[in-house]
Amino acid sequence: MSDKDKKRQEGWKQLPTGGTILEGGTAKKYKTGDWRNSRPVWNKDKCINCLRCWVYCPDSAIILKEGKVAGIDLEHCKGCGICSEECPVKPEKAIKMVPEKQKTEDRGQKTEKSDS
Amino acid sequence: MRQKLAITGNEAMAYAMKQINPDVVAAYPITPATEIVQIFSQYVADGEVDTEFVAVESEHSAMSATIGASAAGSRAMTATSSQGFALMWEMLYIASALRLPIVMPEVNRSLSAPINIHADHSDTMGARDSGWIQIYCENSQEAYDSLIQAVRIAEKCLLPIMVTIDGFIISHAMEVVETFDNKEVQDFIGKYKPAHPLLDVKNPITIGAIDFTDYYFEHKRSQIEAMNNVMPVILKIAGEFQKTFGRNYGLFEKYMLDDAETAIVVIGSTAGTAKAAVNNLRKQGKKVGLLKVRVFRPFPAKEISEALSKLKAVAILDRSAGINAYTAPLFTEISSALYTQGKNPKAVNYIYGLGGRDIFVKDIENVYKDLEKIAITGKVENLINYIGVRE
Structure with missing residues (x-):
């Protein structure tokens, strides 16, 4: 954490009682995407838009547009792989889990449109 | 009504x-x-x-x-x-x-x-x-x-x-x-x-x-x-x-404590038994007192050490053992309070009543007897004592 970031944090006297967060929807601000060690790569051409991935994703990280899968919110996706597991498309799934390391090495060689 | x-x-x-x-x-x-x-x-x-x-x-x-x-x-x-x-x-x-x-x-x-x-x-x-x-x-x-x-x-x-x-x-x-x-x-x-x-x-x-x-x-x-x-x-x-409603409650209760030379500190129902012992001994002219802790958390450290500061000797009675600690819980609190407040009456710990073992007026009177001895000699022979356990 940089010194600049530290200055923004409140001292104990400024905090709401009991660690309460006095507004709703704040989970969105917590970027959990950097926990991931493998990422879902979505293949738009194979996707049948059954929305199982959207139903099962525990982090609401499947992005829909007009009722169809439009991508994956990688700022919040923790890489659990449930979307890929539940994807019914055969023989090759429309969502594949790719190790982050490999993804980094491959960067620039593949064109993935799954990033939000 | x-x-x-x-x-x-x-x-x-x-x-x-x-x-x-x-x-x-x-x-x-x-x-x-x-x-x-x-x-x-x-x-x-x-x-x-x-x-x-x-x-x-x-x-x-x-x-x-x-x-x-x-x-x-x-x-x-x-x-x-x-x-x-x-x-x-x-x-x-x-x-x-x-x-x-x-x-x-x-x-x-x-x-x-x-x-x-x-x-x-x-x-x-x-x-x-x-x-x-x-x-x-x-x-x-x-x-x-x-x-x-x-x-x-x-x-x-x-x-x-x-x-x-x-x-x-x-x-x-x-x-x-x-x-x-x-x-x-x-x-x-x-x-x-x-x-x-x-x-x-x-x-x-x-x-x-x-x-x-x-x-x-x-x-x-x-x-x-x-x-x-x-x-x-x-x-x-x-x-x-x-x-x-008329009744007065503090953080603790002092019973015949202000002019006492020795005193017992206790928690809960045993305070009633101890009051009977104090009454008996006062009739014999002994300057004994009692402090009953009511509020244990937060612990009124300053107030209790002040109330005990003039005693020659004090016995702290614990109805729990604090098995792996140096002394039982109430003694630990009070000795720590006395030390940090710079008060130094001789203090001794008694563990009693575990599992509902009865404690009698005469048991408490015996504690006061021990305290009298400590007050005279200025020495605590046994820091931790047990009331009513068979050897």
Whole structure:
């Protein structure tokens, strides 16, 4: 954490009682995407838009547009792989889990449109 | 109408709960506290209270449901003892850290093993650092009065509070208790207005969120400060209680202490036994006194060390062992308080009454005899002593 970031944090006297967060929807601000060690790569051409991935994703990280899968919110996706597991498309799934390391090495060689 | 009723400690607790009329009670039976919620559930069944009663499957669930109800914005209570209290353990810390003003009667009972259902303070002493306010009562009248005050204390400080009585000795013994009119109790406790109830859907909040290295310490620091601010609130509410109902309660009670040369410090029902011993010895011209600790958490360190400062020797009686500590819990607190306040009466620790072992007036008189010797010689031969255990 940089010194600049530290200055923004409140001292104990400024905090709401009991660690309460006095507004709703704040989970969105917590970027959990950097926990991931493998990422879902979505293949738009194979996707049948059954929305199982959207139903099962525990982090609401499947992005829909007009009722169809439009991508994956990688700022919040923790890489659990449930979307890929539940994807019914055969023989090759429309969502594949790719190790982050490999993804980094491959960067620039593949064109993935799954990033939000 | 104020009435004098012949009731047990458990009945006094249940009666106070009825008059408090909490929004939610979630509880599970355990000896010797069972009657409190059993009697209370009868009040619920008879429509004498407006309470939503939740019969849960364990004390862990009892405290969890009480926490949920309190966070939702209701006045929530439960009651327990011993093993049940131990089963609440992790939830006790959650209740206090979420700053929920839960009020809980607790009946002090030993902890297994061996299995025993009788009085000692091992259960709540084990939770002395759980962030709950702790008030220990000598008798049923104190329990009734303290439970009513506890509602105000908890809601003012936003901290949970337990009010305890000794198992069987008080919980099942019948005494005359002066009870107040329902309306008087309601007027005294007032309406509970939670600042941020979870059920206020127009103002959504999150409670119990994750706190890592970045904020946990700050939240703990603020919780510590909340406890630091409790004592003046207890005294203020005790003052209002006295004005309304007549009886006076402090953080502790001094009995013949001001001119005493030796004294005993004790918690709970044994204070009554010790008062009888003091009376006997005073008749013989001995300058003996007693300090009964009522509020153990927060611990009134300065006040107690000041009250004991002029003594030549003091015996601290513990009804729990503090098995792997240097000394038993009350002695540890008091010796630490005396040391840091620069007071130095000779202090000696007695462990007594484990598993409900009786303690008699003559046992206490013997302690005063030991103290007399210590006062003369200035020497404590045995720091830790045991009353009533067979060698």
